[in-house]
Each structure stands twice: as structure tokens, then as C-alpha cells.
Amino acid sequence: TQLLEQSPQFLSIQEGENLTVYCNSSSVFSSLQWYRQEPGEGPVLLVTVVTGGEVKKLKRLTFQFGDARKDSSLHITAAQPGDTGLYLCAQGSNYKLTFGKGTLLTVNP
């Protein structure tokens, strides 16, 4: 089973700041997904990246897939309190999705 390492585990910032969270593995990803989860809810899919070097943007969120497909990052510009949540990366193979432990982001007003 591929192990996904996410960093940092916790991040607390002020509204308006920028931030980056990371997802790394010792093995190559076939594809990588990013989810956001709010307290008491299920995770919601943000993006899927497939191609090495791929960059996808979702409003203020920028997702990057490493050239070697062993790492990914999520950058948030001008964070807002609504961005607060648990950010999870996940990798799928053989019909199963394996998750990292997540980065718990708190954006303070």
C-alpha cells in the first residue's frame, strides 16, 4: 500500500495570507486527488491530477502535480475563513482510494 505523507499536519493563518500544503510519496502516483472536508461532513472532491507537471486552478486554489508524479501541492491565495477545513490527498489503485492524514487548516478572520 502506497503511503502518502501530508505536511504540515496543522496550519493556522490569518485571513488574506497565502499558504501551501504538500502531499508526498516514495512511489509514483497513477493519479492524485485532493479533497476538502468540513467538520461533521464527508470529504468533497476538489480536483484530480493525472499528468506529471500538471497545474490546475480552481478559483483561488492552485494544484500542482510533480514532474515525477511522486508529489503534489495545493496553494491557496488570499485565504478566507471559508477555506477552513481538513485537506486530504488521496491516490487510487485497484478500485481503492488511499488517503493521507490530511492538513487541518484554520483561517482566522
Added chain:
Amino acid sequence: SQTIHQWPATLVQPVGSPLSLECTVEGTSNPNLYWYRQAAGRGLQLLFYSVGIGQISSEVPQNLSASRPQDRQFILSSKKLLLSDSGFYLCAWSPQGANYGYTFGSGTRLTVV
């Protein structure tokens, strides 16, 4: 459009009691179905997955079992709950044959007392 329903939202059960959590999917056929457990609001642990009716794969040996009596119905059960079964249980589905595009239910918070 596809929707996933999971209930109940919260459950408090005594140690030794049985458990039945139900999950249903609408708007799609022959989905892959999953049960995950999340402890302390962090990473998700895959418990069971199913690629078809009556086909269940278990990822972690434990006090729980799963069944898929109908194409779009997935049930998580236990005959006797343990304190360690407490947690946040999530059902999810994905298109048949896909390793992406998972959609999660809203979860069940189980507290065993």
C-alpha cells in the same frame, strides 16, 4: 444526477449491542461502494469495498462486516460493538472501474458507551 444517502447521522450505542448502518446511491448503476472510518477527524481508513452485488472485500480484520444485498445498497454491521468501534463512518461510491471521482456521504458519528 447521482446522490448518496447515509443514515443515521449520529448514533450512541452500548457496548455489546448490534450495529447496522445503511448507505444507498441513486442515479447510477453498478457503482463501486466503500465504507471508510475516520478517527479523530484525520485520515480515512478503508474498511470494506464492493464492486458488485454480494461481492465484499475486507481491508482490515475487525469486529465489523459489510453486505451488498442490492446494486445500490451497502450495509455496515456488527453483532457486538466494542468501545474501539467508535468513530466517524463514511460511505462512498465511484463509477465502476474508476480509481477517481469518489463521492462521499455525509457520515455517521458512532459513539459506543
